[in-house]
Amino acid sequence: MAQQNGMVEKRGAGLWLTHLGLIIGVAFIFFPIWLAFVASTVEQQQIARPPMPLLPGDKLFENYARALSAGVNAPVAQMLGNSLVMALGIALGKIAISLLSAFAIVYFRFPGRKLFFWLIFLTLMLPVEVRIVPTYEVIANFGMLNSYQGLILPLIASATATFLFRQFFMTVPDELAEAARVDGAGPMRFFFDILLPMSRTNIAALFVILFIYGWNQYLWPLLITTDPDMNTIVMGIKQMFPSGDDTADWPVIMATSILAMIPPVLVVVGMQKLFIRGLVESEK
Amino acid sequence: MATVTLKNLRKSFGKTEVIHGVDIDIQDGEFIVIVGPSGCGKSTLLRMVAGLETVTSGEVGIDGRVVNDVEPMERDIAMVFQNYALYPHMSVFDNMAYGLKIGKTPKSEIETRVAQAAKMLQLEPYLARKPRELSGGQRQRVAMGRAIVRKPAVFLFDEPLSNLDAKLRVQMRLEIKALQRELGVTSLYVTHDQVEAMTLADRMIVMNGGVADQIGAPLDVYADPQTAFVAGFIGSPPTNFIEPALIGQTGAAQIGIRPEHMQITQSGQVEGSVAYAEALGAETLVHLRLAQGQMITVRQDASHPIPQEGDTVALEWAAQSLMRFDQAGKRLAD
Amino acid sequence: MEKRVTFKGIWLPILLVAPQIIITAIFFFYPAGQAIWQSLYIPDPFGLSMQWVGLGNFEYLAGDPYYRTSFITTAIFSILVTVVSMGVALYLAVLADRLIKGSGAYRTLLIWPYAVAPAVAGVLWLFMFNTRVGVVAWYLGVLGYDWNHVLNEGEAMGLVVVASAWGRISYNFLFFLAGLQAIPKSVIEAAAIDGARFWTRFRTIVWPLLSPTTFFLMVVNIIYAFFETFGVIHTITSGGPQQATTILVYKVFADGFVGQDLGSSAAQSVVLLVLVSILTVVQFKFVERRVHY
Numbered sequence: 050m051a052q053q054n055g056m057v058e059k060r061g062a063g064l065w066l067t068h069l070g071l072i073i074g075v076a077f078i079f080f081p082i083w084l085a086f087v088a089s090t091v092e093q094q095q096i097a098r099p100p101m102p103l104l105p106g107d108k109l110f111e112n113y114a115r116a117l118s119a120g121v122n123a124p125v126a127q128m129l130g131n132s133l134v135m136a137l138g139i140a141l142g143k144i145a146i147s148l149l150s151a152f153a154i155v156y157f158r159f160p161g162r163k164l165f166f167w168l169i170f171l172t173l174m175l176p177v178e179v180r181i182v183p184t185y186e187v188i189a190n191f192g193m194l195n196s197y198q199g200l201i202l203p204l205i206a207s208a209t210a211t212f213l214f215r216q217f218f219m220t221v222p223d224e225l226a227e228a229a230r231v232d233g234a235g236p237m238r239f240f241f242d243i244l245l246p247m248s249r250t251n252i253a254a255l256f257v258i259l260f261i262y263g264w265n266q267y268l269w270p271l272l273i274t275t276d277p278d279m280n281t282i283v284m285g286i287k288q289m290f291p292s293g294d295d296t297a298d299w300p301v302i303m304a305t306s307i308l309a310m311i312p313p314v315l316v317v318v319g320m321q322k323l324f325i326r327g328l329v330e331s332e333k
Numbered sequence: 334m335a336t337v338t339l340k341n342l343r344k345s346f347g348k349t350e351v352i353h354g355v356d357i358d359i360q361d362g363e364f365i366v367i368v369g370p371s372g373c374g375k376s377t378l379l380r381m382v383a384g385l386e387t388v389t390s391g392e393v394g395i396d397g398r399v400v401n402d403v404e405p406m407e408r409d410i411a412m413v414f415q416n417y418a419l420y421p422h423m424s425v426f427d428n429m430a431y432g433l434k435i436g437k438t439p440k441s442e443i444e445t446r447v448a449q450a451a452k453m454l455q456l457e458p459y460l461a462r463k464p465r466e467l468s469g470g471q472r473q474r475v476a477m478g479r480a481i482v483r484k485p486a487v488f489l490f491d492e493p494l495s496n497l498d499a500k501l502r503v504q505m506r507l508e509i510k511a512l513q514r515e516l517g518v519t520s521l522y523v524t525h526d527q528v529e530a531m532t533l534a535d536r537m538i539v540m541n542g543g544v545a546d547q548i549g550a551p552l553d554v555y556a557d558p559q560t561a562f563v564a565g566f567i568g569s570p571p572t573n574f575i576e577p578a579l580i581g582q583t584g585a586a587q588i589g590i591r592p593e594h595m596q597i598t599q600s601g602q603v604e605g606s607v608a609y610a611e612a613l614g615a616e617t618l619v620h621l622r623l624a625q626g627q628m629i630t631v632r633q634d635a636s637h638p639i640p641q642e643g644d645t646v647a648l649e650w651a652a653q654s655l656m657r658f659d660q661a662g663k664r665l666a667d
Numbered sequence: 668m669e670k671r672v673t674f675k676g677i678w679l680p681i682l683l684v685a686p687q688i689i690i691t692a693i694f695f696f697y698p699a700g701q702a703i704w705q706s707l708y709i710p711d712p713f714g715l716s717m718q719w720v721g722l723g724n725f726e727y728l729a730g731d732p733y734y735r736t737s738f739i740t741t742a743i744f745s746i747l748v749t750v751v752s753m754g755v756a757l758y759l760a761v762l763a764d765r766l767i768k769g770s771g772a773y774r775t776l777l778i779w780p781y782a783v784a785p786a787v788a789g790v791l792w793l794f795m796f797n798t799r800v801g802v803v804a805w806y807l808g809v810l811g812y813d814w815n816h817v818l819n820e821g822e823a824m825g826l827v828v829v830a831s832a833w834g835r836i837s838y839n840f841l842f843f844l845a846g847l848q849a850i851p852k853s854v855i856e857a858a859a860i861d862g863a864r865f866w867t868r869f870r871t872i873v874w875p876l877l878s879p880t881t882f883f884l885m886v887v888n889i890i891y892a893f894f895e896t897f898g899v900i901h902t903i904t905s906g907g908p909q910q911a912t913t914i915l916v917y918k919v920f921a922d923g924f925v926g927q928d929l930g931s932s933a934a935q936s937v938v939l940l941v942l943v944s945i946l947t948v949v950q951f952k953f954v955e956r957r958v959h960y
Contacts, residue, residue, distance in 0.1 A: 064766075067765050071766075071773050074755070077755075078776070078780060079779070081792060081795060081833070082779065082783075084795060085790075096800050097799075099801070100802050101802055145686075146687045149684070149686065150683060150684040150688075152683060153681075154680075156670060156674050156680075157677075157680035157683075158673050159676075159680040162680075168696070169687065180699045180701075180702050180936060180940075181919065181936070182705075182932055182936065183697070183699070183933075186698075186701070187693065202693075202694055206690045206693075206694040207691075207695070208687075218670075223671050224415070224417075225418050226670075226674075227412070227418065228414060228420075228479075229420075230384075230385065230405045231383065231385075231406060231412045231432070232406065232432035232435055232479075233405075235674075236674040236676065236679060239674075243420055246423075247421060265784035265786075265787075265898075267901070268897045268901075271901075272924065283787060286787060287786060299800065306790050310782060310783050310784075313782035313784075314779055314782040317779070318779070318782075321774075321778065324778070325778075385672070
């Protein structure tokens with residue numbers, strides 16, 4: 050790309066205009082985040098009397114400490130922990146069951162294989178929001194309200210990851226499985242010694258996508274975690290608003306918002322290459 | 334080391350039979366090449382010996398034991414694949430050691446055997462590398478090393494040289510032959526390249542449409558092909574096939590004669606005009622057009638004069654070099 | 668597409684698919700079936716028994732002015748979110764594509780919003796436009812514009828659209844940038860030699876070549892606006908004022924959990940199910956085509 054740009058490349062004024070355009074764009078994208086950060090470093094009074102300052106204050110540690118330890122309904126540290134369990138549970142759980150079932154449908158012929166394939170295909174179509182009321186009833190009947198299982202299980206009941214792994218397994222040369230058979234590796238040995246290490250990049254890319262998907266869930270935890278101790282951070286923020294918003298504790302709410310962003314932002318920015326790859330692959 | 338026996342071996346995919354009954358007794362230490370055009374069933378035959386394809390009917394025996402239902406690893410075989418099938422995430426050492434590790438060979442023994450194989454194949458400097466960091470020839474050697482360390486009773490090669498360039502192919506061919514001599518392991522080798530077949534084989538199986546047309550030592554097959562297909566497939570340039578009437582023959586559907594068995598003379602059994610001549614240095618290929626428009630190739634030594642294009646010349650041959658075939662392509666007695 | 672090589676065995680593969688089968692059956696097929704079943708019944712006033720009403724719930728929905736309004740709201744909302752977020756993303760992607768150096772740095776900055784949950788995005792935008800403390804609302808006041816999305820339906824819609832579109836810019840930007848970088852530079856250079864200026868080149872060459880990406884993003888963004896914006900709406904407006912921002916997904920939630928009208932909520936779920944199936948089929952049809960070249 051870079052080396053081919055040649056004559057359409059912009060120089061001088063045009064180049065600066067391009068940068069200017071991008072900087073304006075980035076500023077627009079970042080302004081809400083910046084403002085939240087500023088709000089999380091000042092005192093409540095500075096916000097309550099608008100306009101609030103646009104540069105950070107000196108109450109950063111105070112506000113974050115208050116949020117983490119006390120919060121409004123539950124300490125934010127607790128909610129962060131819940132979110133982490135939920136996001137990891139969804140990401141790892143979905144990857145594990147999808148790897149196994151994709152392995153089965155690609156490398157075995159068994160009765161019901163076609164049926165199974167079409168059943169999981171159907172699940173691609175329905176986001177949890179559509180079947181929300183009956184799913185809630187199922188969880189309630191199992192006594193899984195306010196539990197990690199309840200938060201995690203319904204969200205791994207979809208086949209996107211299975212499809213992705215199936216796609217990848219199909220590209221693994223047949224000769225590798227044959228060589229493994231000649232070497233004396235049984236199916237599970239082949240799976241763990243060869244298929245799994247070869248899928249590393251795909252697993253990591255999918256992990257990024259699923260972690261963010263799990264972390265950012267809102268409606269589902271809102272429904273099934275009535276106990277503040279089980280709240281996840283993303284849904285917990287809204288619970289921090291009092292009925293009338295004049296007494297909202299903005300510095301703590303904004304500190305919580307920033308805390309809610311940090312883990313997924315770190316994952317996305319830190320694993321940028323894998324993330325972009327995962328994004329593009331999972332939409333194929 | 335072992336014998337390999339195929340008894341009336343057949344294979345069907347669905348209702349289509351692709352191997353129509355192959356029989357051969359392979360001696361201990363023999364190098365057998367299965368050769369034929371693509372789609373003739375040669376790879377399927379090999380994969381049945383390996384245990385990668387099921388046997389529809391008949392028997393595969395290794396060292397006197399029927400192994401039709403035995404898993405590949407328990408057949409005591411090792412296989413070299415066309416695209417090498419190296420495990421991409423493992424080092425050269427681990428690729429070679431993998432089968433031994435599964436077989437619970439003691440660690441010291443694994444190290445000794447891999448070291449030996451690496452030395453034999455000049456792979457010692459590359460043991461820590463991943464397959465993608467190797468050249469084509471080196472990958473090929475790793476694939477062979479993986480087979481050698483197992484000390485199997487039988488080596489199976491599935492077109493192992495077809496992904497290499499021409500020069501490397503010749504070199505690796507010689508290495509494989511030397512290695513097999515040294516180790517003395519019974520080998521089955523599949524190729525579509527008749528030069529590989531001629532140079533490597535103790536005996537070769539020429540496959541055509543799922544049938545073993547002929548089994549024999551390379552020079553015997555060359556000198557005495559049992560079918561028109563074998564006559565045409567083995568030898569380069571290929572055998573000329575001529576209408577019997579054209580040269581005053583009867584009682585055969587077609588006559589075959591090898592390009593090297595004809596001489597251009599002033600007066601001979603048949604006349605033709607020179608279409609073009611390819612001078613290759615040591616030899617010259619002269620392409621002639623006979624009266625009825627049929628093309629014929631003559632191969633002559635560089636010591637002979639090269640005829641001009643358009644010249645009319647005559648051809649002659651020794652009567653015993655004619656090969657007579659019936660309607661079905663079977664060789665007729667002379 | 669099938670593998671030539673398979674392993675033997677029947678119980679092992681069944682064991683391998685079992686976890687997914689069980690989880691999918693309990694948490695997907697059973698609830699989806701329930702939704703369809705419930706959509707054909709209404710509970711009696713005491714919630715003790717269910718009464719079969721056939722398609723009654725659907726007929727009721729068809730005649731319900733609130734539901735029809737919600738349909739229109741959803742349509743307007745989805746189109747606006749899609750247009751706004753794709754427009755901004757395309758603008759940024761075109762600029763980033765013109766850079767030789769430094770586009771990676773902008774990309775790193777621009778992917779942040781993807782990581783921000785819709786509900787958190789809602790809180791951020793709510794904070795800026797809060798009628799009492801919001802900075803933007805305050806400056807608008809200084810300029811003489813009295814912002815009040817709590818009362819003004821248009822402003823409420825505008826706010827949820829911008830907050831929803833904001834979170835989606837990263838995603839669209841990445842796909843547009845990838846699409847732009849996939850266009851062979853020689854084609855654009857040829858046009859430049861032919862004398863086409865930037866805007867002409869964009870209109871006549873880049874935009875047509877980008878159309879597969881654009882179409883794909885349109886479908887994906889509409890699905891996003893339909894389902895994943897619940898968090899934005901719940902945090903900013905709770906569907907108000909006067910249901911001006913009650914999109915279909917929000918209404919399923921509001922009627923099912925807040926209003927406890929299970930029959931109607933289930934019927935709405937089924938309608939959504941049909942809608943999302945259509946969108947998914949469109950997407951797959953398109954993806955099929957894309958895979959082919």
